[in-house]
Amino acid sequence: MFVEIVLGFTSLIAVFGIASLIKRVDVDPKGKAVLITGCDTGFGYQLSKALDRLGYLVYAGCLFQDGENAKELEKATSSNLTILQLDVTNDKQVSEAFQLINSNLNVKNLNGLWAVVNNAGTSTFGHVEWNTMDTYKFVSEVNLFGTIRITKAFLPLIRKVKGRVINIASGLARQGAAGRSPYVVSKYGVEGFSQCLRYEMKEWGVHVSIIEPGNFVAATNIFTDESISKLSKKMWEEMSEEVQEAYGKGVFDGSVQIMKYYSECGVKDTSPVVNSLKDAVTKKYPKVRYEPKDLYWHVRTFVMLHMPHFISDRLYHF
Numbered sequence: 001m002f003v004e005i006v007l008g009f010t011s012l013i014a015v016f017g018i019a020s021l022i023k024r025v026d027v028d029p030k031g032k033a034v035l036i037t038g039c040d041t042g043f044g045y046q047l048s049k050a051l052d053r054l055g056y057l058v059y060a061g062c063l064f065q066d067g068e069n070a071k072e073l074e075k076a077t078s079s080n081l082t083i084l085q086l087d088v089t090n091d092k093q094v095s096e097a098f099q100l101i102n103s104n105l106n107v108k109n110l111n112g113l114w115a116v117v118n119n120a121g122t123s124t125f126g127h128v129e130w131n132t133m134d135t136y137k138f139v140s141e142v143n144l145f146g147t148i149r150i151t152k153a154f155l156p157l158i159r160k161v162k163g164r165v166i167n168i169a170s171g172l173a174r175q176g177a178a179g180r181s182p183y184v185v186s187k188y189g190v191e192g193f194s195q196c197l198r199y200e201m202k203e204w205g206v207h208v209s210i211i212e213p214g215n216f217v218a219a220t221n222i223f224t225d226e227s228i229s230k231l232s233k234k235m236w237e238e239m240s241e242e243v244q245e246a247y248g249k250g251v252f253d254g255s256v257q258i259m260k261y262y263s264e265c266g267v268k269d270t271s272p273v274v275n276s277l278k279d280a281v282t283k284k285y286p287k288v289r290y291e292p293k294d295l296y297w298h299v300r301t302f303v304m305l306h307m308p309h310f311i312s313d314r315l316y317h318f
C-alpha cells in the first residue's frame with residue numbers, strides 16, 4: 001500500500017512537472033510578424049517594445065502616427081518595428097494597414113501574420129442616465145467593433161500560418177459595476193466575440209486568447225485627471241435638466257472625485273499584463289484566458305461569478 005501511494009505521488013509530480021515544462025516552451029520568433037493596435041501609450045506601447053526586443057517583426061498601430069509617443073517608440077526600437085497609422089474605427093485606415101502589411105510580408109517572403117493583439121481601447125464612466133447614446137456608440141465603436149473590424153481584416157493572413165488572435169477584454173468583461181456601463185457592455189462584447197471566434201478557429205489551428213486585466217488605471221493613460229475632467233464637463237452639459245436635478249450636482253461631483261481617486265490608485269506596474277500578452281504571443285501552448293490582477297480583484301471576480309447575489313451584492317454593490 002505504502003509503495004503504491006509513493007508511486008502515485010511521484011507520477012503526479014512528474015505529470016505536473018512535465019506539464020509546466022511544456023507550458024514554458026517558446027516558439028521561434030524568427031520570421032514571425034505581429035500586429036498590435038493602440039501602441040501610442042499603455043500596454044500596447046510596452047508590448048511592442050518587448051516583442052521587438054525578442055526579435056519579432058512588429059507592426060505597431062498608432063492612433064497618431066506622427067505623435068510624440070509614436071516617435072518615441074520608433075526611437076526606442078529596432079528597424080524590425082514598423083509604426084502604422086491605424087484608427088481601429090476607420091475602415092479606410094484598416095484596409096490601408098492591411099495592404100501595407102500584406103505587401104511588406106510578401107517582400108520579406110513571409111507567408112502570413114503570426115498574431116494580432118487587439119489592444120486599442122477607450123473608457124468612460126458615469127451612470128446609465130448620465131451618458132448619451134453617442135457615448136455608448138463611441139466606446140463600443142473603439143473597444144468592440146474595432147476589435148471585430150481588425151480581426152476580420154487580418155484573419156486571412158493569420159489562418160495561413162495557424163497564428164493567433166489576442167483580445168484584451170477586462171476584469172469588467174464578465175461582471176458589471178455601477179457607473180461603468182458604456183465600457184462594460186463593450187468589454188462583455190469583446191468577451192463573447194472572442195469565445196465564438198475561438199470555437200470557430202479550432203479547425204484552422206488558430207488560437208484565440210482573452211486577456212482580462214484588473215485595475216492598472218494608475219499605470220496607463222486609460223483615465224487621467226485631465227480626461228476625467230473633460231469627460232465629466234461634457235457629461236453634465238449633455239444631461240437633461242430632469243436628470244441633473246434628480247441626481248444633483250453634489251452626487252455628480254462626488255462620483256467625479258471617486259473616479260479621479262480611482263485613476264490614481266491601483267497597481268502602478270504593468271508587467272503582469274505585458275507578461276500575459278507576451279506569453280499569449282510567444283508560448284507554444286498559450287492559455288485561453290489570462291487574468292493579470294491583484295488578489296482583491298481575483299477574490300471579487302470569484303465571488304461575483306460563483307456566489308449567490310445576496311453575498312456578492314452585500315460585499316461589492318451595497
Ligand SMILES: NC(=O)c1ccc[n+]([C@@H]2O[C@H](COP(=O)([O-])OP(=O)(O)OC[C@H]3O[C@@H](n4cnc5c(N)ncnc54)[C@H](OP(=O)(O)O)[C@@H]3O)[C@@H](O)[C@H]2O)c1
Pocket residue numbers: 037038039040041042043044062063086087088089118119120121122123142146168169170171212213214215216217218220221222223
Ligand atoms: N488600464 C487598465 O486598468 C485596464 C484594465 C482592463 C483592460 N484595459 C484595456 O487595455 C487596453 C489598453 O489600454 P491601456 O490601459 O494601455 O490604456 P491606454 O494607455 O489609454 O492605451 C490605449 C491606447 O489605445 C489608443 N486608442 C484609443 N482609441 C483608438 C482607436 N480608435 N484606434 C487606435 N487606437 C486607439 C489610445 O490612444 P489615446 O490615448 O490617444 O486615446 C491609447 O494609446 C484597452 O483595451 C483597455 O480597455 C485596461
Ligand SMILES: *[C@@H]1O[C@H](CO)[C@@H](O)[C@H](O)[C@H]1NC(C)=O
Pocket residue numbers: 029030031032055056057078079080
Ligand atoms: C530583426 O529580426 C531578425 C529575425 O527575427 C533578427 O535576426 C534581427 O537581429 C532583428 N534585427 C534587429 C535590428 O534587431
